[in-house]
Amino acid sequence: MTIPIKTSMASMWPLTRPRVAMALALATVCAASVASLEHPRNVPFAFAFIPLTTSVIMWLRAAEGPLKTTARLVTLYLLFLPINEAMSVHVSLCAGGSQIHLAFGVIVLLGLVLARLFDTDNAGTTDDDEVSSGVMRAWLVAVAIIAAHVVLLRGLLDAWYGYGFERDVPVLGALCAYYLIFRLLWQRSGNEIWRRLACVLSSLYYLALVLH
Amino acid sequence: MSSREQYRIQERSPTSAFAARTVVVLASLALILSAFHFWPFDASRAWQTIGPTNVTVMALVAMMVLFALRNPRQLREYAPHVSVMAYVVITVLSLTFAPKLSRGLSFSGKLVLIAIGGYAAFMFAASTRRGLQALYAAATAAWALAVGGCVIGRLFFARDFGFFTEASKYGSYVAILTPLCGATMLTSPRLPGKLVGMLLIAATAVSAGTVGCILAVVVGLCVAAISLGRHAWPVGLALLFCFIGVVMLWHAQFISPLRGDARLSEKDGTNLRQQYIEWQALVNLLEERTATGSGAGCMNEYRSEYYYRLPKLNTLDPFNQNGWLTIAAETGILGLVCFVWMMSYHMTMAWRTRHRSRPAWVRRYGVANLAALAGACVAQAFSSFLFNGVLIVAILALSLAQAVALRLEDSSDDAQMPYRQIPARDSGSTVPLRER
Numbered sequence: 001m002t003i004p005i006k007t008s009m010a011s012m013w014p015l016t017r018p019r020v021a022m023a024l025a026l027a028t029v030c031a032a033s034v035a036s037l038e039h040p041r042n043v044p045f046a047f048a049f050i051p052l053t054t055s056v057i058m059w060l061r062a063a064e065g066p067l068k069t070t071a072r073l074v075t076l077y078l079l080f081l082p083i084n085e086a087m088s089v090h091v092s093l094c095a096g097g098s099q100i101h102l103a104f105g106v107i108v109l110l111g112l113v114l115a116r117l118f119d120t121d122n123a124g125t126t127d128d129d130e131v132s133s134g135v136m137r138a139w140l141v142a143v144a145i146i147a148a149h150v151v152l153l154r155g156l157l158d159a160w161y162g163y164g165f166e167r168d169v170p171v172l173g174a175l176c177a178y179y180l181i182f183r184l185l186w187q188r189s190g191n192e193i194w195r196r197l198a199c200v201l202s203s204l205y206y207l208a209l210v211l212h
Numbered sequence: 213m214s215s216r217e218q219y220r221i222q223e224r225s226p227t228s229a230f231a232a233r234t235v236v237v238l239a240s241l242a243l244i245l246s247a248f249h250f251w252p253f254d255a256s257r258a259w260q261t262i263g264p265t266n267v268t269v270m271a272l273v274a275m276m277v278l279f280a281l282r283n284p285r286q287l288r289e290y291a292p293h294v295s296v297m298a299y300v301v302i303t304v305l306s307l308t309f310a311p312k313l314s315r316g317l318s319f320s321g322k323l324v325l326i327a328i329g330g331y332a333a334f335m336f337a338a339s340t341r342r343g344l345q346a347l348y349a350a351a352t353a354a355w356a357l358a359v360g361g362c363v364i365g366r367l368f369f370a371r372d373f374g375f376f377t378e379a380s381k382y383g384s385y386v387a388i389l390t391p392l393c394g395a396t397m398l399t400s401p402r403l404p405g406k407l408v409g410m411l412l413i414a415a416t417a418v419s420a421g422t423v424g425c426i427l428a429v430v431v432g433l434c435v436a437a438i439s440l441g442r443h444a445w446p447v448g449l450a451l452l453f454c455f456i457g458v459v460m461l462w463h464a465q466f467i468s469p470l471r472g473d474a475r476l477s478e479k480d481g482t483n484l485r486q487q488y489i490e491w492q493a494l495v496n497l498l499e500e501r502t503a504t505g506s507g508a509g510c511m512n513e514y515r516s517e518y519y520y521r522l523p524k525l526n527t528l529d530p531f532n533q534n535g536w537l538t539i540a541a542e543t544g545i546l547g548l549v550c551f552v553w554m555m556s557y558h559m560t561m562a563w564r565t566r567h568r569s570r571p572a573w574v575r576r577y578g579v580a581n582l583a584a585l586a587g588a589c590v591a592q593a594f595s596s597f598l599f600n601g602v603l604i605v606a607i608l609a610l611s612l613a614q615a616v617a618l619r620l621e622d623s624s625d626d627a628q629m630p631y632r633q634i635p636a637r638d639s640g641s642t643v644p645l646r647e648r
Binding site for chain 1: 297
């Protein structure tokens with residue numbers, strides 16, 4: 001009996017798609033990091049050596065169980081910080097002779113959505129792991145808590161003082177954007193290779209911050 | 213102590229029976245001392261750092277570290293749940309943004325000590341039924357001391373909140389302990405226990421200085437009543453006493469702090485109307501610092517940039533803020549997610565205890581733990597429980613929820629061996645949880 005060896009590009013494609021997804025997700029985060037480094041920061045990193053040290057520690061292999069869950073969360077936290085900085089950056093694009101200003105947050109989301117589309121390994125699957133579902137529920141509750149406060153503030157303070165709430169919608173928008181980013185990256189962060197690569201990139205970013 | 217019990221404590225070796233008892237005594241002592249807050253030297257920074265409560269907690273944590281060094285397996289056995297660890301780690305990482313590292317380190321250092329060391333110590337102390345009872349008894353003593361001190365202080369010494377100096381700190385402290393100990397006492401098989409419980413709950417209601425405290429106590433007790441079902445009549449009676457007490461004393465001088473808080477005018481430093489202005493500043497801060505936060509314990513450094521208008525009086529201290537928003541503003545949205553996960557996980561554990569366990573005493577403690585965590589969640593909306601003695605009782609409530617849940621299958625009434633087996637989720641089978 002002979003075992004067929006898959007050599008054509010078409011047969012390699014299913015194996016390559018998750019890697020493309022992985023590369024796309026990391027490239028998106030890289031782009032956010034570069035964008036945040038190139039623009040003046042609105043949130044100063046007073047002690048950038050803390051995330052730098054942490055991202056180096058995160059290179060180490062995390063065992064199964066609580067340590068791995070903590071490592072996944074910390075990795076995403078390290079990636080969230082440059083994305084936070086890049087959110088306030090606007091990119092100008094020339095299209096048909098007119099200038100289009102695009103918030104970098106939209107580009108981050110688009111990049112990650114694209115990565116998710118390529119991610120055949122996880123497409124259509126749900127987080128049935130107890131820890132994952134616990135974290136996801138916590139996300140929804142956390143966003144609901146902030147949303148409830150915003151609604152309450154609008155109802156009470158508007159009635160008492162009658163001044164504007166210009167920031168309400170952007171706050172909720174930012175929370176939803178971070179929820180989507182977390183949702184898109186959470187399963188990826190369970191992949192050991194992806195997690196380590198993300199930490200290497202984070203280390204470079206925080207090293208650049210320290211040297212800066 | 214029976215020979216059987218002694219044998220089992222010794223069997224828990226390599227930790228000696230003496231050391232195990234010492235942990236129980238120190239944990240109980242820390243709880244009782246937390247009721248005194250910083251009294252009598254409230255303004256002294258040195259006393260706030262090396263007061264008896266902090267010294268006891270440090271001794272307790274040191275003992276747990278020694279146990280862990282002697283037997284690393286114990287570290288895993290009594291370690292906090294991963295949600296607690298995750299929240300603590302994100303809090304420490306948020307120090308990246310602390311403009312003054314000393315302030316952030318002080319806040320997060322205390323959090324790490326109590327959330328990890330204190331949690332492990334409470335879990336260890338609660339690993340035998342007698343230890344568990346000692347912890348509940350110490351918590352009840354602390355509750356009685358805090359409420360009694362407040363009533364006596366207000367009547368005779370012109371101290372509105374007894375051993376506490378702040379309405380919100382007193383409110384958060386009793387808002388966690390009242391459902392925890394009140395539900396335990398109200399479900400006691402003995403009538404005197406029930407009566408004392410009702411009396412203390414009524415005294416808590418009339419001595420409370422904030423609407424948030426009253427609300428947290430009521431929500432906590434309602435959760436206990438719902439969990440108890442047809443056995444809820446003592447809880448209903450206690451709530452009725454609270455209502456009658458507050459209504460009867462509404463115009464009395466004794467209840468003036470609560471009246472001031474409910475008036476919704478910016479005439480003191482902490483009332484609800486002022487809190488709403490602060491909430492708005494924190495929400496505004498979240499737009500720019502959604503992921504980064506302002507650094508643990510450092511919210512005040514940045515908050516002033518985000519007010520629409522300043523409060524008439526001075527701005528509020530961090531512990532007077534809405535705790536949920538404070539956590540989001542200080543540690544970012546991921547810090548809030550980890551905190552919500554921590555609370556929801558422990559509430560789920562307490563809920564499962566209520567429904568799945570067989571022995572009545574485990575059910576009773578399960579109801580009390582669930583009520584305490586529900587009260588803590590409501591109290592957190594009006595002030596933060598991550599400070600000083602309030603943090604100790606909050607961590608106690610979390611660790612007790614976990615400790616009691618892990619004894620689900622320990623059905624023998626005089627059982628001393630902890631954590632035998634726990635049913636696997638969504639299946640009838642049991643899986644060994646902790647093997648010794």
